Amino acid sequence: MPFAFDFLDDGRVLEWTVTDDGADPTVVDDYTPRFFVGPRDPEADIDLARLRQCYERHPAVAGVEVVERRPGFRRDPERLLAVDATHVDRVASLARQARQLDAYPVGELACYNVDFTREFRYCLERGVDPTPTGDLTTLSLSVPFTETATDTYETLTVGGDTVTGNPATILDAVATAVATRDPDVLVCSTAEIVPTLYEMAARADMGEFTLSRWPGVDSQQLAGQSTYTSYGRVGHSPARYNVPGRAIVDESATFLYDETNLAGVLDLVERSHKPVQELAWASIGTVLTAIQVREATARGVLVPWNSWRHELFKSMDTLHDADRGGFIFAPDMGVHEDVHELDFSSLYPNIICTRNVSPDVIRCGCHRDRADVPGLDYAICDERGYLVDVLKPIIEDRDAIKAAIREERATDAPDDDRLAALEGRSDALKWILVACFGYQGFANAKFGRIECHEAINAFAREILLDAKQRLEAGGWEVVHGIVDSIWVRPAPDVPASDRTDLDTLAAEITDAVGIELEYEAAYDWVAFVPRRDDSAGALTKYFGRLADTGEYKIRGIEARQRSTPPFVEAVQRDCLDRLDEAQAPEPVLQRLQAAITRLRAGRVDPDRLTERVRVSKPVDAYTQYTHTVAALERARDQGLAVHPGQDIRYVVVDDAKASRDRVALAHEDIDTYDASYYETQLVRGVESVLSPLGWDRTDVRQWLADTVDGTLAAFDG
Incomplete structure (x- = not known):
């Protein structure tokens, strides 16, 4: 099966298939990408014949016909105009012209199957599976940050070997590595390496230099750089480039490759049919959308260009009840011993599958008299929703992969390569499952629906409350609970003989709610950190010592924050050791004092x-x-x-x-360095460690001011 696709200016497409000695192209010269145009309102009186005449006269249109297709999951087949473009890059511009036609008021026409990436569109329309049949070879190209400001590299790491010198030396090293390895995938620290190398070759009069596998076409720029905002977080999308016959992975702009590995990427390639190059730069939501688009296509449903779903009418009471998040049981701030953590396995995806929560069946018209969603007057149709068919295979496959990981780790000699591949696949599927819930409330989701988002939260609240009640009835005290996790300890007023063991309770709760409640971890102790501005427990800040491994599980505090300097992180982790050993603040503060002494003495790198x-x-x-x-x-x-x-x-x-x-x-x-500034960072980090014991930053500063440490511990490196 092909793994890469190139679109030439003359309309031909190259399909590249991995072989034993490289990759071979197949030239396709009859590809005409298709989109659809029709009335947004099925009752609107629109003359498709006039619209057809407008498109038939367009030089970028290869053909036009009237067809019957479903414009949405809740609509029957309707007469639409199918427009075939001469080139994949003309689809969007042709679709925009449908909105500009003088014959129709703005808003009457809707377009479908427009904004697909071109390789994904090709695979979807031609029924091509882009999962490579053989192992892909890779070559890494990395440039130091300081070199990114120049148009000529003096240093470049090629396949792990750092090369320095003039442009001819750099280019020769790249050309030799490409000829030797003949890579299917170029893994670049930044995709700008590609045009920069060609510019260097042009200035050095090295016209024979190429990264391409196709004669006469060196590289193509697919998109310029841009900045975007997603869930309140600003992101940067660098310019994207294409080299015929090879996929490019830009390490500066690839979430999934960075969070998983090539095995994880290829697993999602098989599920989404987005080829390697497009999947590497795609967001989680984009991959989830591709999987959903494949399911919609299998059901004969077209994909809207823009989301125009209105929110169905709700009473004020329903709006009040629906506008809530998941279950939260505020943590009991402090240090607790003998704590156990239980998690529902993939709670939100499993709610979708076990409760049939899907945009096409939520609040259906055929069961208006039912209130299937707890606390809300939402009915859910008995017909199976498409989202269930999207997520159920992912949930089942991830469960099987996790079981294979446990089995491999239990062997006498675990296969590290197999483990890495399994873990990459598991992580890739985890991210898709994580995104599926929030995507239902995303305004620009192709198939999302806010009522699904609300229903999932309603079911989750009921499930967690039911679990809490059953655990408490079994003799356990809940010390924290959030969304899909519950932390419990033995209730102090319940004798051990009257307490039901957690495995039994977890099995009973699993049977009752239809979603597995897993025993996640046992803690020798766990500390819930208060919020900075008051004594209430912070929902996502805690740390504790795991009973089975002796390691720490840390969430939310400085050691888990990406901006924290390594020295501050190391001191905070060392302070956790001191707290574990002594269960008292003084050894922690002594370690802080020693770190401050090193800092002030200038002995920190x-x-x-x-x-x-x-x-x-x-x-x-x-x-x-x-x-x-x-x-x-x-x-x-x-x-x-x-x-x-x-x-x-x-x-x-x-x-x-x-x-x-x-x-x-x-x-x-x-x-x-500014020792005073980093001393403040250290004090803040130690405050997080001691705050569950009732210490704040003022207390820490006061102890430091009142204590003179002349022992060797103060100078311990």
Whole structure:
């Protein structure tokens, strides 16, 4: 089966299939991508014949016909106009012209199957499975951050070997590696490596240099760079490039490849039919959409270009009841011993599958008198929803993969390569399942519906409350619960002889709700951290020592935050050890004092004080002069482009200054740092460790001020 597809300017398509000695192309010269146009309102009186005449005269149209298709899951087949384009890049522009036709008022016409990526469209329309039949060979190309500001590389890492020198040396090394390995996939630290290498070759008069497998076509730019916002988080999408015959993975813009591995990517390729290159740069929601589009296509349903679903009427009482999240049982702030964590397996996806929550069947017209969703007057049709067919195979396959991982780990000599592949696949499916719930409430989701989002939350609240009641009736006290997890400990007023064991209770709850409640972990102790502004427990900040491994499970505090400097993280983790050993604050504070002594003495490597911060907007858009702004100004002075959504790394060298000199970029030669600033970071980190014991930052500072540590411990490295 082909794994890569190239679209030539003359309309031909190249299908690349892995072979024993490389990859072979198949030339397809009869591909005409298709989209559909019809009335948005099925009752509207629109003359398709006139619309057909407009398109038939267009030079970019290869053919037009009237067909019957379903424009949505809740609509029967209707007469629509099918338009075949001469080239895949003309589909969107042709569809836009449907909105501009003078013969029809704006809003009357709707377009379908328009905004597919081109390789995915090709596979969908031609029925091609882009999962490679053989192993893909890869070649990594990596350039240092400092080189990204130049148009000529002096250093480039090729296949793990760092090459330095003039352009001819760099290009020869790349050409040799490409000829030797003949890679199917180019894994680039940034996709800008591709055009930069070609520009270097042109200036060096090395016209024979190429990365392509197809003569005469070197590379193509598919899209320019852009900045976007997703769930309140700013991201950066770099420019995308294509090299005929090879897939490109841009490590600076690939979530799924970064969070999984090639095995995980290929698993999702098989499920979504998005080829390797497109899947590598795709978001989780985009992959989920592709899987849903395949299911819709199998059911004969077209995909709307833009989402125009209105929210169905709700009474004020229903709106009040529906506008709620999942179950939350505020944590009992402090340190608790003998705590057990139980989690519902893939709760939200399983709610969708066991309760038949799907956009096409929620609030159906055939069961208006039913209230199937707890607390809401929503009916769910008896007909099986399409979303169940999308998610059920993923849930079942991930369960099977997790079982295979446990089995492999239990062997005397686990196969590391097999484990890595299984874990990559498991992680890939996990992210799809994580996204499926939130996607139902996403305004631009192709098939989402807010009522599904509300129904899933309603079922989840009922399930967690039922589990809480059963656990308490069995002699356990709930100390924390959120969304799909519950932490319990033996109820102090219930004798052990009257307490039901957790395995029995978990099995009973599983049978009652139809979703497996798994025993996740036992803790020797677990500490729930209070919020910064009051004594109430923070919902997602806790740490504890696992009973079976002795390791710590940490959530929310500094050691888990991506911006925390390595030195601060190491000290905080060391303080957890001290807390575990002594169950008292003094040893923790002594460790803090020793770290501060090292810091003030200048004996901490500045590299270990590097902060990594995600840029949220252009430098000139910031209103406060933060460390990030200072770092961005330094980067700009050095010709380094850092876009919103990308990370910048720096060390604070003099926080008292109100200029770019208050920080130094991580790649610069740094021989000093602001000890006072990092001391504050250390105190904050230790406050998180001691706050479950009732200590706050003021208490920590007071102890440091009152204590003089002249012991060797203060100088312990």
